Amino acid sequence: MGDQVQVLDGSDDDLRQAAKLIREVPDFPEPGVLFRDISPMLADGAALNAVVAALGRGLEFDVVAGVEARGFLLGAAVAQAFGTGVIGLRKPGKLPEVADRVDYDLEYGSATLELPADTLQAGQRVLVVDDVLATGGTLDAACRLVLRAGAGVAAAAVVLELTALGGRARLDEQDLRPLLSV
Numbered sequence: 503m504g505d506q507v508q509v510l511d512g513s514d515d516d517l518r519q520a521a522k523l524i525r526e527v528p529d530f531p532e533p534g535v536l537f538r539d540i541s542p543m544l545a546d547g548a549a550l551n552a553v554v555a556a557l558g559r560g561l562e563f564d565v566v567a568g569v570e571a572r573g574f575l576l577g578a579a580v581a582q583a584f585g586t587g588v589i590g591l592r593k594p595g596k597l598p599e600v601a602d603r604v605d606y607d608l609e610y611g612s613a614t615l616e617l618p619a620d621t622l623q624a625g626q627r628v629l630v631v632d633d634v635l636a637t638g639g640t641l642d643a644a645c646r647l648v649l650r651a652g653a654g655v656a657a658a659a660v661v662l663e664l665t666a667l668g669g670r671a672r673l674d675e676q677d678l679r680p681l682l683s684v
């Protein structure tokens with residue numbers, strides 16, 4: 503259907519197996535979008551382990567920030583595996599108290615991300631985690647929330663980079679760490 507997913511660290515056999523579990527769904531959530539669904543990958547214990555280990559490997563960070571919604575699943579798992587806390591960067595209207603918010607454009611629509619109050623501390627090194635990098639709007643917004651709080655971005659780690667959408671260019675200031683690309 504679409505192009506084949508490449509595993510950027512070819513020596514990681516477990517990650518190679520995990521990559522096979524990504525499904526392609528044409529015309530979701532709207533016509534013309536080829537949606538890469540990582541749900542089967544997350545549902546497989548060995549695959550989830552491989553992905554979580556690879557997302558944090560070699561990085562030094564004090565806290566993880568996961569982007570709603572699939573970044574919550576990955577971010578919490580990475581935080582637990584590496585012994586840090588996790589912060590959920592949320593879509594609007596969910597938080598009782600908001601420290602900051604950023605509006606951004608998506609491949610299909612526009613969105614807002616909010617940082618919960620009393621979570622991130624100035625000077626912390628933050629590993630920003632999400633599932634997919636597409637246009638880069640989401641990850642860029644997440645990094646901006648971190649930086650505006652006076653914290654630092656240790657890296658922006660994603661499972662899958664969709665290279666055709668050019669999101670990497672929006673993050674040129676950040677250390678972008680995709681595990682897979684297509």
Ligand SMILES: O=P(O)(O)OC[C@H]1O[C@H](OP(=O)(O)OP(=O)(O)O)[C@H](O)[C@@H]1O
Pocket residue numbers: 569570571572573607608609613632633634635636637638639640641669
């Ligand atoms: O690079 P971008 O163009 O910003 O796109 C990437 C974002 O799009 C998807 O989120 P979505 O808003 O569909 O939310 P979900 O995780 O809640 O399903 C995905 O999980 C990323 O967060």
Ligand SMILES: Nc1ncnc2[nH]cnc12
Pocket residue numbers: 535536537538539609634636637664
């Ligand atoms: N094509 C896509 N597949 C999966 N998640 C996405 N997020 C934005 N675009 C996406």
